Every structure is written in C-alpha cells, then in structure tokens.
Amino acid sequence: MALESFAPITALLVISFLVALLILFISRIFGPQRPSSRKAAPYESGMKPIGPAVRRLPVQFYLVAVLFILFDIEVIFFLPWAVIFRELAVYGLITMGIFTLILTVGLIYEWKSGALEWE
Amino acid sequence: MLFQAPTLADLNLAYTWPVVSLALGATLLLLADLFVPKDRKEITAWLAIAGLVVSFVLNLGVYSVTDVAFFGMFRADTFSAFLNMVALLAAFIGILISVDYLKRTGLERGEFYALILFTTSGIMLMGHANDLVVVFVALELLSIPLYILSALRYPDPKSEESGMKYLVLGAFASAFFVFGSALIYGATGTTGLPAIFDALQSGAVAANGSETLLLIGTALVLVGLGFKVAAVPFHMWTPDVYEGAPTPVTAFMSVGAKVGGFAALLRILLVALPALTINGGEAAAWQTTVALIAAATLILGNFVAIVQTNIKRLLAYSSIAHAGYIMMAVAAAGATGRGDQAAQAALVYLMAYMFTNLGAFAIAVAIERDDGTGTEVDRFVGLGRSKPVLAAIMAVFMLSLTGIPLTAGFMGKWLVFQATIESGLVWLAVLGVLTSVVSAYYYVGIIVRMYLQDGEGDPAAGATSYVHWAVYVTFAGTLLLGIFPFLVTNLAGPVALALAR
Numbered sequence: 368m369a370l371e372s373f374a375p376i377t378a379l380l381v382i383s384f385l386v387a388l389l390i391l392f393i394s395r396i397f398g399p400q401r402p403s404s405r406k407a408a409p410y411e412s413g414m415k416p417i418g419p420a421v422r423r424l425p426v427q428f429y430l431v432a433v434l435f436i437l438f439d440i441e442v443i444f445f446l447p448w449a450v451i452f453r454e455l456a457v458y459g460l461i462t463m464g465i466f467t468l469i470l471t472v473g474l475i476y477e478w479k480s481g482a483l484e485w486e
Numbered sequence: 487m488l489f490q491a492p493t494l495a496d497l498n499l500a501y502t503w504p505v506v507s508l509a510l511g512a513t514l515l516l517l518a519d520l521f522v523p524k525d526r527k528e529i530t531a532w533l534a535i536a537g538l539v540v541s542f543v544l545n546l547g548v549y550s551v552t553d554v555a556f557f558g559m560f561r562a563d564t565f566s567a568f569l570n571m572v573a574l575l576a577a578f579i580g581i582l583i584s585v586d587y588l589k590r591t592g593l594e595r596g597e598f599y600a601l602i603l604f605t606t607s608g609i610m611l612m613g614h615a616n617d618l619v620v621v622f623v624a625l626e627l628l629s630i631p632l633y634i635l636s637a638l639r640y641p642d643p644k645s646e647e648s649g650m651k652y653l654v655l656g657a658f659a660s661a662f663f664v665f666g667s668a669l670i671y672g673a674t675g676t677t678g679l680p681a682i683f684d685a686l687q688s689g690a691v692a693a694n695g696s697e698t699l700l701l702i703g704t705a706l707v708l709v710g711l712g713f714k715v716a717a718v719p720f721h722m723w724t725p726d727v728y729e730g731a732p733t734p735v736t737a738f739m740s741v742g743a744k745v746g747g748f749a750a751l752l753r754i755l756l757v758a759l760p761a762l763t764i765n766g767g768e769a770a771a772w773q774t775t776v777a778l779i780a781a782a783t784l785i786l787g788n789f790v791a792i793v794q795t796n797i798k799r800l801l802a803y804s805s806i807a808h809a810g811y812i813m814m815a816v817a818a819a820g821a822t823g824r825g826d827q828a829a830q831a832a833l834v835y836l837m838a839y840m841f842t843n844l845g846a847f848a849i850a851v852a853i854e855r856d857d858g859t860g861t862e863v864d865r866f867v868g869l870g871r872s873k874p875v876l877a878a879i880m881a882v883f884m885l886s887l888t889g890i891p892l893t894a895g896f897m898g899k900w901l902v903f904q905a906t907i908e909s910g911l912v913w914l915a916v917l918g919v920l921t922s923v924v925s926a927y928y929y930v931g932i933i934v935r936m937y938l939q940d941g942e943g944d945p946a947a948g949a950t951s952y953v954h955w956a957v958y959v960t961f962a963g964t965l966l967l968g969i970f971p972f973l974v975t976n977l978a979g980p981v982a983l984a985l986a987r
Contacts, residue, residue, distance in 0.1 A: 455491045472513050479520040 427485055434477065441470055498555035501562035504545035504570050505610045511537030512603035519596030527594045531585045534599035538574050538581075538606070545570045552982070554616060558678055561616035561753075565829065568978050569613035569749045572837050573742065575963075577606040579844045580738035582956035583851050587734050587948060590856045593638055601631035602738065609742050613749035616757070618667040618677040618707075621750045625663060625714070628746045629656045632739055636731035639858060648730025655713065655723040663710025669703030670758075672696065682758035704759055704772055708779075711754075714747035715809045718782040728802035733854055733861070736798055737847030740805045741840045748812055748832060755816065756825045756983040769909075773820025777914050780817050783810030784921040792928050797850045797861050800928060801843070804887060807925060808839050814914055815902045821909035826981045828909065831901035833978040838894035838967050842886040845960030849880045852949040852957075866932055867941035876949060877936045879961045884929040886964050889922050894967035901975075 409416050448455070448463055455462075477483060499506070515537060519530045545567055552563045580602060588594040608627030615621040633656060637649025671677050673696035674685035685691050691700055712720040728736045755772060764771045787807030794800040812832050819828035852873075853865050870877040886893035899922065906915040967974050 458491050458493055461494065469513060472517055476516050476520065 430482055434482070437470065437473065441467075492557075496557070498553060501548055501551055501553055501555045502560055502614075504541050504548065504567075505607050505614060507544055508537060508541040508574075508603055508610065509607040511540065512600050512607060515603060516597070516600040519600060522596055524594075527588070527596050528585060530596040530599050531581055534581055534603055535578060537603055538578050541610075542571070542574045545574070558680070559617040559620050560614050562614060563982065564979065565753070565833070565981050565983055566610070566613035566749070568833050569745060569836070570610045571977070572745050572833075572840050573606050573609040573613075576738060576741045576745065576840050576844060577602055579848070579956050579959060580734060580742075582952050582959070583737060583844070583848045584734040585952045586950040587732070587851050587854075587953075590948065591639075591732070591858055593732060595638075598635070598638065601635055605631040605635075605738075605742055609746040609749070612746035613753070615750060615753065616679050618670065618679070618754070621754065622660070622664060622667065624746070625660060625710075625750070628743065629660070629714070632656075632735075632743065635735045636727055636739065638735060639730075639732050642730075642858065644730035645732065646730075648727045651723050651730075652727045659710045659713030659720070661710075662706050662713070666703045666706025666708075666710060669699050669706065671703075673700035673703060679754060679758040683761065686759070686761045700762065701764075701771060704762065705775070707754060708751075708772065708775065711747050711751045712779065715744050715751070715812070716806050717779050717809050717813055718786045718806065719779075721783070721786070721806045721809075724806055725799050725802040728805070729796060729798045732858070733798065733847060733851045736802075737844050737851070740801065740847070741843055744805070744809060744812070745836055745840070748816070748836060751816060752819065752829050752832060753983065756819055756829060760820075760822075760825060768822055770820040770822075773817055776813060776820060777817035777911055780810050780813035781914060781917055783807065783813055784917055788921040788924045791925070794928070795863050797853075797863050797866075797932075800863060801846060801850070804925070804928075805843065807921065808835075808843070808887075810921070811835060811899060811902055811918060812839075814906050814911075814918055817911060817914060818902075818905040818909035821911075824905065824909045825983055826979075828905040829981045829983050830975070830979045831898075831905040833981065834901050834967075834971070834974055835898035837974055837978070838886070838898035838964075841894055841960045841963035841967065842883050845957060845964060846880065846883040846887065848953055848956040848960060849876055849883070852876060852946050852953050854948050856947060863932065863935065864941075866935040867939045868936070869946070870937040873946050873949060876946065876957065879957055880936065881933045882961065882964060884932050886968065888926045888929045892965075892968045894964045897967055897971040897974075 444466065445463070448459060452459060511534075515530065515533055518533055519527075522529045548562055549564070549567045551567075554561050581599060584598065584602075588598060605628055608624050608629070608631070611624035611627060612621065615624050633649055633653045636652050637645055639645035640649075667677065670682060673691055674682045675690075676682055676685060686700075691697055709720060713723075716724040728740065731739065755770070755776075759772065760770055762771045763769070783806060787803050787805075787810055791800055791803035791807065794803060812835050815828045815832035815835060818831070819825045821828075850861060853869070854860050866877075866880075869880070882893060886895035889895045889899040899918070903915045903918055906912075906918065
C-alpha cells in the first residue's frame with residue numbers, strides 16, 4: 368500500500384484543524400465579549416435544553432429541518448455525479464436533470480403553499 | 487475510463503411510459519393545483535382523470551409487449567399491463583366518488599388527487615418490478631401517499647388513529663420485507679428475480695448451504711406483503727384503518743393496496759422462487775404456508791364480518807376474506823406447472839373485486855352524512871323504497887361479493903376454485919366454498935335491510951351525480967365480467983410468469 372497517496376488527505380486534515388483553531392483564535396481576540404445568560408446557555412437546535420419533555424415546541428423549526436434534509440440529500444447525490452461527470456456524459460446530465468426537476472417541483476410546492484413563512 | 491456509460495437507448499424507456507407518465511402527471515398536478523382556486527378543486531380532479539386516461543392509452547399501446555427495461559429491473563408483460571388497467575380503473579372510480587364527498591365533508595384539498603395518482607403509479611410499478619429493490623421502492627411509493635390520505639380528516643381522532651396505525655404497521659411491514667430481501671440476497675447473491683431463479687436452478691444456493699437462509703428470507707417477504715394485502719394473521723390494522731379513513735380513501739385503499747401486494751407476491755413467488763423446494767418435494771416450499779394463510783384468512787374474515795354493525799368495518803372484514811380467496815390462487819400457483827393458470831385466476835379475481843368493492847363503497851359514500859357519521863349497517867333500512875335504483879345496484883354488488891352466477895364475483899371465484907382443485911388443494915377449495923356460504927349471511931343481510939325491513943328511507947345525501955356515475959361504471963363492470971367473462975379472461979392471458987426470464 369502506497370502511503371504517499373494518503374498525503375493529500377493528511378494535509379487536508381492538518382490544514383482544516385489549523386484553520387478551525389485560527390478562526391477560534393481570531394474571534395477570541397477581535398470579537399466583542401458581552402456574555403448574557405441566554406448566550407452562555409448550551410445550544411440545542413432551537414429547543415430549551417432543560418424542562419419537562421412534553422410541552423409546546425416551535426414546529427416551524429422542524430419544518431425547516433425537514434426541508435434542509437431534502438437539499439442535503441440533493442448535495443449528497445450531486446457530489447458523486449460531479450466526480451464522474453465526464454464519463455456519464457449526456458446520460459448523466461439528463462438523469463440528474465430529472466432528479467433536480469423533481470426536487471424543484473417540491474420546492475415550488477412548499478414555497479407556494481406557505482411552508483417557508485415563519486408565522 | 488472506469489466503465490461504459492449507459493445511453494438512454496439502453497433503458498427501453500418506451501415500456502415504462504404508462505408508469506412514468508402517471509408519476510410525471512402526479513408531479514405536474516401537484517404544481518398545477520397551486521394555481522387552481524380553492525373553491526374549484528373539481529378542475530384538479532378532472533386534470534387527474536386526464537392523467538389516468540393518458541396512462542391508460544399508453545398502457546394499451548404496450549399491452550402485448552414482453553420485454554425488460556432498466557437493465558432487467560423493470561418488466562413489461564401481459565401480467566403487468568392487465569394490473570395497470572385494474573389500478574387505473576380503480577383510481578378513476580376512486581376519484582369519481584371522492585369529488586363531491588370531499589366537498590360536502592370539508593376535506594377538499596388539491597393534494598388529494600395528486601396523492602391518488604402517486605399511489606396508483608406505485609401500484610403499477612409493483613406489477614412491473616423484476617427486482618426486489620424495485621419492489622421495495624414501489625411498495626413505499628404505494629404506501630406513503632396512503633398513510634397521508636387515511637389521516638386526511640385530521641383533527642378527527644378516528645382519522646388520526648387510522649393514519650398513525652397504518653404508518654406504524656406499514657413501516658413494520660416494509661422492514662420485514664427489506665430484511666427478507668436482504669436474506670434472499672445473502673443466499674443467492676442477487677436481487678434480480680430471474681437471477682434468483684437461476685441461482686436456485688444451477689444449484690449455487692445448495693452448494694454454499696444457504697437454503698435455510700433463502701427459506702427464512704422468503705418467509706419474511708411473505709410477512710411483509712401479507713401485511714399489505716391484509717392476510718390473517720397480519721390483518722389486525724385493517725378494520726381500524728378502514729373505519730377511520732375517509733370513505734373514498736378506504737374504497738381506493740381496499741382495492742389498490744391489494745392489487746399492488748398481490749402483484750408483487752405473485753411475481754416474486756412465481757418468477758424467482760417456483761423451484762424452492764424442501765427435501766426435493768414436488769410443489770414449491772411456500773405452497774403449504776400460503777395455503778394455511780389463505781385458510782385462516784377465509785375463516786376469520788368471513789366469520790368476524792357477520793357481527794359488524796358498521797358498513798365500513800363490514801367491508802373491511804369482507805376485504806380480508808377476499809384477500810383469502812386471492813391467496814388461494816397464490817397457493818394454487820405453487821404446484822408444478824400450474825403457476826400461470828393460477829396467476830390468471832388471481833388477475834381476473836382482482837378485476838372482479840375491484841369493480842364490485844368500489845361499487846359497494848360508492849353506495850356507502852352515498853348514505854354517509856356530511857360529518858362523516860352514518861355508516862351503520864342499519865342505515866340501509868328502507869333504501870329499497872327511497873332510492874330504488876341505488877338499492878337494486880347495491881343488491882347486485884352484494885350478490886357479486888357472495889359469488890352468485892351472472893356477476894363478476896362468480897367468475898372470479900369459479901376460476902380461483904378451479905385452479906385450486908387442479909393444483910390438488912381440494913380441502914382449500916372446499917373451505918372456500920363453505921366460507922362463501924357463510925359470507926352470504928352478512929351480504930344478504932344488507933339486501934334484507936334494504937327491502938324487507940320496515941323503517942324510514944334514508945335521504946342518501948351523498949348520492950350526487952358523480953357518485954351515480956361511479957355506481958353505474960362499477961355496475962356495468964360487474965355485470966359485463968359476470969355475463970361475458972371471456973372479454974376479461976382473454977385480456978388477462980396468456981400470463982407467462984413462470985417462464986418469464
């Protein structure tokens with residue numbers, strides 16, 4: 368096994384680690400520090416982290432999450448296609464076109480039926 | 487270059503058009519409906535019917551084709567073309583009885599029609615599937631819109647219960663099916679139905695000692711599809727789901743889910759697993775199991791239907807009983823060389839059941855009140871005087887469900903019993919006849935209420951012109967199939983499933 372072929376991945380790992388550190392570091396130096404109790408509380412995707420389990424919750428958040436997953440999946444299918452885009456040629460273009468079309472219909476439907484409005 | 491990219495010509499798309507056009511139509515309908523004003527949803531219904539007609543015509547165009555598409559995953563033959571016809575007719579009648587019902591019960595939403603079309607394309611794909619993976623995709627395409635439709639009357643607790651139960655139990659059924667498919671894949675190394683057959687024939691399965699694995703996989707697939715067609719002991723959800731769902735949805739569901747389920751069941755068992763035997767036995771290994779399921783379904787469905795006081799629950803148990811009769815045909819198909827005849831009997835039975843059952847449900851829709859109540863059996867009292875035409879036709883539907891000659895139900899039962907006897911399952915045929923006699927008790931009970939009991943005639947608020955048309959269409963189908971059965975038996979054959987490879 369040629370270990371050299373893993374060199375780009377190692378470089379990516381190291382660079383992403385460094386960039387993440389750098390971002391944290393820069394925001395610590397230059398960012399304003401005005402903590403409040405709400406800001407300091409643990410973040411749990413829009414839900415209150417402490418309290419009884421059965422209660423009213425903002426349903427819009429879940430709607431957005433579901434819509435997000437839709438386009439998340441789209442990207443997951445797009446990436447491998449992009450890698451072998453040339454080999455698949457016209458066939459791949461048409462297939463992905465159909466796939467995108469179906470997703471677009473979904474987007475238009477949810478937009479028009481008001482799922483994207485917060486209230 | 488890693489591989490040769492396929493071209494569109496390799497796909498044989500022409501054979502898939504009946505299904506693809508319907509799915510495309512459903513997608514476009516979803517968009518078109520957004521621009522239909524709220525008080526004119528009839529337009530959406532007519533657009534949906536136009537989509538069904540297009541698919542029907544395309545299906546006629548490929549009726550006599552026998553070929554595969556999508557690299558063997560999709561198969562077009564007489565079997566699938568006939569089932570497409572049944573599914574499309576069921577959707578058409580289902581939409582006819584829905585239009586006014588949805589309006590007067592305040593459930594009118596354009597999505598309803600798009601969902602019906604999506605389900606129908608799923609049912610059609612079940613008949614076309616030539617690969618376990620495609621069967622699974624079709625199964626989900628069939629089921630998910632039905633989950634939504636059965637909960638359409640939210641926030642009514644009964645409808646919510648119906649949708650919830652159907653969703654949870656349907657998910658269970660899907661899980662069983664997928665697990666079974668995985669085991670079959672493990673035993674044979676393929677998910678293609680003809681390839682599974684080859685693996686069995688060539689002795690590859692026996693050579694690596696995975697026959698038990700294949701048997702367990704087959705059993706799990708049977709459980710999964712048994713749920714969908716509501717066969718005992720996987721029928722528990724049926725009465726509650728059928729009672730809670732809006733009546734037109736129940737009507738469509740009782741036919742559509744069965745057509746799809748039996749289509750996949752017959753194709754999997756006859757194409758992939760006819761040679762699956764235990765200890766070198768004559769008949770297929772699954773025959774006894776299917777025969778026992780059929781017997782249990784016949785007995786339970788028919789006997790429990792007797793005590794029902796709600797027409798929707800009565801028809802739910804009756805639909806369980808009819809699943810039993812079709813299961814008889816599946817069991818008969820397990821005998822060597824008898825597969826195609828039995829499959830043809832099942833097809834004709836499904837067609838007969840589709841017309842008769844949708845007709846009976848159309849009349850149940852007619853007597854239902856605007857608030858979704860009033861489906862008790864006693865509401866039929868006096869219908870013979872207040873609505874003589876509807877009552878007379880309802881009487882014919884009840885006789886057809888019993889299996890009286892000159893109706894569609896008789897022809898279906900005739901062919902199924904014949905196939906069962908010729909396959910050597912005489913005890914099952916005798917049981918089928920005896921339970922038919924039992925079923926006469928509750929079917930004729932409806933006729934007695936309509937004509938022989940004194941009482942106020944029902945106003946039948948739902949007997950609108952659309953419902954009348956649905957009743958006439960199903961009535962014509964019931965009689966046509968009963969009097970000129972060769973019209974349909976010619977269409978349903980020659981089925982060449984067992985040889986299909």
